Amino acid sequence: MSRSGHPLFARAFHRLAALMERDLAKHRRALLAGLSGRVIEIGAGNGMNFRHYPGAVREVVALEPDPYLRSKAEAAARAAAVTVIVRDGVAEDLAPEDVGFDAAVASLVLCSVADQGRALAQLRCALKPGGELRFLEHVRAGRSRQGRIQALLDRSRLWPLVAGGCHCSRETVAAIVAAGYEIEQVRSFDVGPSWMHTNPHVLGTARPTPPPDPPRSPPAAQAPRPAPA
Numbered sequence: 001m002s003r004s005g006h007p008l009f010a011r012a013f014h015r016l017a018a019l020m021e022r023d024l025a026k027h028r029r030a031l032l033a034g035l036s037g038r039v040i041e042i043g044a045g046n047g048m049n050f051r052h053y054p055g056a057v058r059e060v061v062a063l064e065p066d067p068y069l070r071s072k073a074e075a076a077a078r079a080a081a082v083t084v085i086v087r088d089g090v091a092e093d094l095a096p097e098d099v100g101f102d103a104a105v106a107s108l109v110l111c112s113v114a115d116q117g118r119a120l121a122q123l124r125c126a127l128k129p130g131g132e133l134r135f136l137e138h139v140r141a142g143r144s145r146q147g148r149i150q151a152l153l154d155r156s157r158l159w160p161l162v163a164g165g166c167h168c169s170r171e172t173v174a175a176i177v178a179a180g181y182e183i184e185q186v187r188s189f190d191v192g193p194s195w196m197h198t199n200p201h202v203l204g205t206a207r208p209t210p211p212p213d214p215p216r217s218p219p220a221a222q223a224p225r226p227a228p229a
């Protein structure tokens with residue numbers, strides 16, 4: 001994303017987000033329910049999640065690359081009941097100090113990141129052992145007609161152009177698994193009419209799978225016995 005972000009999309013999203021909240025608020029609450037400790041949120045937008053963090057969350061580090069949305073997120077952070085630190089940054093390049101988090105939150109952002117695999121790998125490194133990824137994303141509607149239209153919209157670059165780099169045909173749950181997470185739970189639902197190209201949505205929890213055991217070294221070759229005299 002360029003330094004100036006997506007100025008038109010950012011302003012439109014800020015207005016739309018308030019309207020969408022009627023449908024989305026309960027999903028945001030479910031996304032964040034039960035979290036505690038330190039949390040990193042990528043692509044925080046204008047900070048719509050901040051008011052929904054439970055009191056047991058000690059600190060949220062919220063990254064937002066778009067300057068307009070970041071300024072709105074800073075205002076939302078000041079009004080939040082938990083401590084929220086808003087920073088410039090993209091999910092694909094976390095800072096070296098972004099480690100040791102109890103949870104990572106991705107909501108409506110893995111559709112927009114330039115490189116899903118890299119963003120998910122970065123979040124894996126940011127989590128402390130036992131940490132979890134919470135996600136709320138819209139995804140491709142399978143192999144259906146709707147899914148094919150979504151793929152067409154992405155390939156045409158039309159939807160990404162008007163929607164700040166968003167893609168509506170990403171298979172994000174599969175990408176999470178491919179990035180080395182185990183899905184603990186996931187459910188799917190629609191926001192607004194089911195035929196919309198930004199449906200279905202998925203909400204779930206995933207944890208990094210432990211790295212595989214290193215391969216066992218083969219048994220040392222036995223030295224040939226000396227021939228009897």
Ligand SMILES: C[S@@+](CC[C@H](N)C(=O)[O-])C[C@H]1O[C@@H](n2cnc3c(N)ncnc32)[C@H](O)[C@@H]1O
Binds near residue numbers: 042063090108
């Ligand atoms: C549709 S908005 C969602 C905002 C917020 N997460 C929410 O749930 O309302 C997508 C956000 O992702 C941000 N974004 C786009 N590319 C990103 C990247 N590579 N890393 C982090 N955030 C990104 C955009 O600036 C935008 O704020």
